Amino acid sequence: MQDKLHEECGVFGIYDNGDDLDVVTSTYLALYALQHRGQESCGIAVNDDGVIRGYKDLGLVTDVFKPQVLESLGTGKMAVGHCLYGTAESNRRENAQPMTIRHVKGQMAIASNGSILNALELREKLELQGAIFHSTSAAELLAHMITRERLTAHSIEEAICQAMDKLYGVYSMIVMSPKKLIGVRDPLGLRPLSIGQCGNSYVLASETTALDSMGAHFVRDVRPGEIVIIDENGLRSIDKHCGKKSHLCVFEFVYFARPDSVIEGTSVHMARQKMGAFLAQEHPVEADLVMGVPDSGNDAALGYANESGIPYGIGLIKNKYIGRTFILNTQRQRENAVRIKLNAIAEVVRGKRIVLVDDSIVRGTTSARIVRLLREAGVKEVHMRISSPPFRYPCYFGTDIDSPERLIANKMTVEEIGQKIGVDSLGFLSLENIVKVAEKSDCAFCTGCFSGEYPLCVDDAGRVSKFDLKFSEQID
Amino acid sequence: MQDKLHEECGVFGIYDNGDDLDVVTSTYLALYALQHRGQESCGIAVNDDGVIRGYKDLGLVTDVFKPQVLESLGTGKMAVGHCLYGTAESNRRENAQPMTIRHVKGQMAIASNGSILNALELREKLELQGAIFHSTSAAELLAHMITRERLTAHSIEEAICQAMDKLYGVYSMIVMSPKKLIGVRDPLGLRPLSIGQCGNSYVLASETTALDSMGAHFVRDVRPGEIVIIDENGLRSIDKHCGKKSHLCVFEFVYFARPDSVIEGTSVHMARQKMGAFLAQEHPVEADLVMGVPDSGNDAALGYANESGIPYGIGLIKNKYIGRTFILNTQRQRENAVRIKLNAIAEVVRGKRIVLVDDSIVRGTTSARIVRLLREAGVKEVHMRISSPPFRYPCYFGTDIDSPERLIANKMTVEEIGQKIGVDSLGFLSLENIVKVAEKSDCAFCTGCFSGEYPLCVDDAGRVSKFDLKFSEQID
């Protein structure tokens, strides 16, 4: 029913360095704060003096981690957490993370997101050496890669560093060894990963909102390609894979991240407001009210309103009890599906010319339903403004749109889309402007889904064409 | 943890008059839309040709009504639904509604909210005649009262009408007999109840948002004291208890109702915007930004911003995954409790003079935490504005604040409260203005919680002092 691009996963790690932090509860709270990055399964692994205990299951954080489950995890000095978005076929218990495995040097827990483009090749290579796989999770592949390197490497971080030589793709990863907590961001830094501090202790999280949830303060982002090692001596890093400019997924700013997070130095909320302001400049219109499709359109709507001088309004209300199971038996109810989650305030919109701001259009079905809802509530004109460019190309880097089939913008012009969803006018933010939303940041962006130009070599199936392609050979 | 006044319950009923409406799914969707009125337990009773089947349990609507449970309810022509807020001691399965009972004329299901002030007396009277009670629910008392009257009355509606002669209190009630669906609002109309239509079929709901959820259009509110009878002949009413002006609970506008609902002809959202506007007039201040405590403070914040000309902003983000179980082991985490649900956007508030709008202050603990959150995010000044008068007196009419103990405004002056919660200034909406927020409505308001003047006679324990007090003798 949901007509959105989905992020795959949030990661979190904590190393308590004498601050008595209750790492299990902290991880639980952090995952709750990162829940928007993955609602299908979740897990926590805790390191109790080298022994790693874990629990994971399908479901939301608050459903999986009931009090007695949290209690059964005991305590420890380190913990890793993960929440996962997965497609229907991958939503099986064995794909839940963190992966907790045992190898020759002891136990290891690993949580990751993103997409390894040469996964099939790597997997085949490993299988040809006798490796077995219990899941289809990239985290399991990473566990294999690191373990192999660990045999010859002097340390877990060196093993990770060596494994990265062979990985081609997009990933943020947290590895917990018996004595260390290690965070890694891929050489292009496509997915975010931030470092927080709480006393002498460090935490790693996909988004800064997770740091806030446990009262840690933000230190900095992990740099593209950086390996951050946290242990009793504090934090240090390996820079061998650093050097490339960050190519952050621009959709983190558009939709994925929580507005209260800060990525690459830029507030997500402020970036969205700026998108709205650019939209107002690019696609001005005479109207009575600007409003967002809640919740993700509200920030940009405010930016549009401020820039255009048209009043900001609240005209759509979202049901705040997010339920996952709805039975829609009759055709009528299926058509009314959007009503379950959204309702218009007729008194606000009746007779008005409305600028309706949303973050993106994927299939367009939900947009059409919202417009109909507003029409039924008596709106006079609907001018839809989208705070990102038309979504025309698949994303191969860890989201669920890996083919152009379901993308309305791949098949229709902006005008045709506008007609299809029934608006009086439709405007998308330009590619030119969207990359300007984070001026303070020194990062570039991956805009592959808008432009078809990807920062990594990729074929139509989302894989690298040559076997065991190296980063060094490919980028720039 | 929650520092809010709680509504007790939402009710819903549907009579399918040949429109093939799928009454069970409609009731399910309606309860989902009314979930904010009660999260402790819920239930649905369906009438299949005179045989009433029901299911109810503790939990949220989407938790209790899993697909197989919904299926087990089968189909029918009528259904009644209920969601309940209850105090810790009353949250037992047997208190869940609708109450489904059998009496001499067949089965009856009853769902109600509010508070019967002479309940103890009525109960004692019934018990002295041999009645037994399975629960402490008012709905069971109502079932007894109506059943007794039914013995001599010619119809169920007449029985209800006679029972109302003996009831002294505040209630909205839906009764489903083998052949009729009946809605009742108490003679003062303190709790809302609206009528919707869908083809030839009628629905009754605590709020109009439930009508929207199933695609029914709003017809009108049930009038104070009115008994609305819906059967195969359509809708008719008994006016015997009508005549008094509505004394709607003003807190429905302040906080209880969903902003997309319309009560007594006034949009809840618009009323809240107006509260904000009045606040701006009453308590102006020089500031850089107006923002609401989400979600309930947003509407009034927008009104304040528009009236004052100070820009509206989004500076606090609420976690949208409402979980019910949090384990807060350490003192630090208890102090950070508010962070789990709310987070400040530092980039928005840093160095700013903020007008922070919230709907009410009950104990003040949450307000203090939010202010601290903002201070930590670097706010310069916090000017708190509350879109209702100081909450000084208990409410005896179906909410959970039945004693003044926990009310900060009962013990402190406005200035003291401001100091306690740490703001630079604090302003409450005046009693004079709050009753003007629904100008289109021809209704009066119960403002007992602000003024201590209640529209019904009540002693300190929330009961009527004289045995079997009649409405006619008491009001005006």
Add this chain to the structure above:
Amino acid sequence: MQDKLHEECGVFGIYDNGDDLDVVTSTYLALYALQHRGQESCGIAVNDDGVIRGYKDLGLVTDVFKPQVLESLGTGKMAVGHCLYGTAESNRRENAQPMTIRHVKGQMAIASNGSILNALELREKLELQGAIFHSTSAAELLAHMITRERLTAHSIEEAICQAMDKLYGVYSMIVMSPKKLIGVRDPLGLRPLSIGQCGNSYVLASETTALDSMGAHFVRDVRPGEIVIIDENGLRSIDKHCGKKSHLCVFEFVYFARPDSVIEGTSVHMARQKMGAFLAQEHPVEADLVMGVPDSGNDAALGYANESGIPYGIGLIKNKYIGRTFILNTQRQRENAVRIKLNAIAEVVRGKRIVLVDDSIVRGTTSARIVRLLREAGVKEVHMRISSPPFRYPCYFGTDIDSPERLIANKMTVEEIGQKIGVDSLGFLSLENIVKVAEKSDCAFCTGCFSGEYPLCVDDAGRVSKFDLKFSEQID
């Protein structure tokens, strides 16, 4: 799938008189020991200084009463427990017992079994006075009856005594008032109820095995018509309804009761052995081995073996993991249904002439399947012996065979039954002998299901024909 007569319910009550007995755990253990009397739902109500808390649900005792549920019941001085067998339509949560209600004199919990023959009339009478019913349970009717009498009676026991004047039927009942625990057996004593003691404390239980489970010793049976009152002063009784000889349900000895129970002074196991011995005298046969259909046929088989001199053997094994859900998709599997629960030991039966002893034949389908199982295992001859007379007439006294439809013996002669189930010979115990199995007991038996002669007046629908029939007018 089960081809057995089912008992409706087991009851238990405990009054701790200073022996520090942990009444909740004792009740839990007792219900576990009585589980065979009812597997559909169960419940425990505990009396903590006049306040009665209860929990009940559908399911087995060990499923319903998980540790945290038991803990939530707290402690007290008294407790009542119940396990219920019910038909598909009556298996709803609201019919689970004990019923805990509140009336003018405080709370009361009631647990009962059996059948009130004039229930409909009593219920109608009550309804005509305004009573409402939440369930179809006889216990709720009893609660109403007792409560009405309580209004004029001087004590709860007097109220029960007066209520018994109006009850016509078969019942064992335990009532817990704020200060007393009261046990009642109907004037004919059709259902068993025993008294146990543990220090100064008393317990009441449907069967003595429940006394054993908690280490109480057996005192005596409650006499037919006796009201036993247990309070801080010990145990006393009201004899007003006593006087008639017990007419115990003979099926308690045949199948219902556990073999380790003692009823009316006779060991159930010994009675069953005697049935087997009588069978051997009535229906001798030349054979190599005697074996029972486990578990219920084993005792009689042993008796037959001892009497006949033919060796006793174990030739059928029962799966001891009683599961309730089996999916039998294919016809083949449905035919093999009996294999899931039973398996033959080919090495024991191959080439042998077997005397196969079972307690009763209801529909005959299971018997036929067992015989086929034995034939497939290579048995030479099967001589079936049933330790009760042909089951020809319905039982109206609290079991689930209330119509002759499903009774094979109602439609066929013994010879025809034998052919139908495929045995070489078939013999039933005579009515003459079955009533001799408890010689030590001074009780008569209800043998209505075998003879069609019932100790109470009853029409074909299992009700009394005259309104409000009195025991005194009817029996003898």
Add this chain to the structure above:
Amino acid sequence: MQDKLHEECGVFGIYDNGDDLDVVTSTYLALYALQHRGQESCGIAVNDDGVIRGYKDLGLVTDVFKPQVLESLGTGKMAVGHCLYGTAESNRRENAQPMTIRHVKGQMAIASNGSILNALELREKLELQGAIFHSTSAAELLAHMITRERLTAHSIEEAICQAMDKLYGVYSMIVMSPKKLIGVRDPLGLRPLSIGQCGNSYVLASETTALDSMGAHFVRDVRPGEIVIIDENGLRSIDKHCGKKSHLCVFEFVYFARPDSVIEGTSVHMARQKMGAFLAQEHPVEADLVMGVPDSGNDAALGYANESGIPYGIGLIKNKYIGRTFILNTQRQRENAVRIKLNAIAEVVRGKRIVLVDDSIVRGTTSARIVRLLREAGVKEVHMRISSPPFRYPCYFGTDIDSPERLIANKMTVEEIGQKIGVDSLGFLSLENIVKVAEKSDCAFCTGCFSGEYPLCVDDAGRVSKFDLKFSEQID
């Protein structure tokens, strides 16, 4: 609480060769029949045209495989099932079987029992080559071993055969590849594995009772060391590891196996009867009654009775509702623990001299409680007879007694044990006779737990002392 030796696991596999067998339901029924071999976790993997889907979890078969779970498994041509007994620390979801993994040649599911004595060495070797482990299950180790060999072997069966060269231990194993179902028994055949047939289809099962449960007929046992390959061409085998005589675990006959199973040509029930007969010869006594401790002592008791001429009786009743959670708060209840499961029939045992037959004594605590139970019931003399020799030495081959600590017979003489448990006399079956109970079988026995002489080289920790010990070098 349970004072028994525990078997580790039952295995089952089915290959439907055109007989339309519903392999999922058949596996479900088979696991239900094998439930006594492992109650901690269970699982089913089904092969749908090369794609293997599985489900497994902690719990009993009927709890884990609810209808919707069974349905979600879909259908296929092959399936493998497993039920597991595990110690507290190993009872984690990831140790449940079958293990379903993917390797270079496709998917594989593996279910096994027993114990690999050189597991640590093998694991270390694998880890030194970079292998990672998700569990502590032997099945995962086997999966690794087979996968490694598969890289060079021409077929899965050849890979298994090669892997067996490196395995030193005791195991029965079922492997399901995309196209084949393969059964393996270790070279000493310590654990049983039987072959059944149903039309053209074959099944493999730990015990023949599982064949009976689905209507398959017994073909033969898998021979020690044999690899049985089942595919569309029927059944064939690899004999390379055959040649040694079977050294069946004698405890399969004593206690583990269901009495209706046939192992190595001998009926378990008949073997137990014979044990009883030998006991009567070795330890005769004057007594009035012979009875077994139900259920496992009944068969031998019958054998004792027949041999001695003393009548067989039923004097102890076992509660048939096996619950897993009991809360025993008070000391008194802990002492009465045995009462929850067992009860004596006083009328049977009072004043009698009893021969009480049980299968084994591990710690002796339960035996002592049963004797006390009988004494309280008035028994005159208790002569305990145990149908196996004193259990003096640990078992390293897949049970839960891997140290002598908890073995009463390791620390006390027979006389001392008798005094400890309070019997008038105590007799154990001799080692000489126990190995004669399966005369028809051509197999030898492992009697290590009685004699301390094990058929495999093993140190005190239950491991082989030399690295990578070969079977060929060690046995005989």
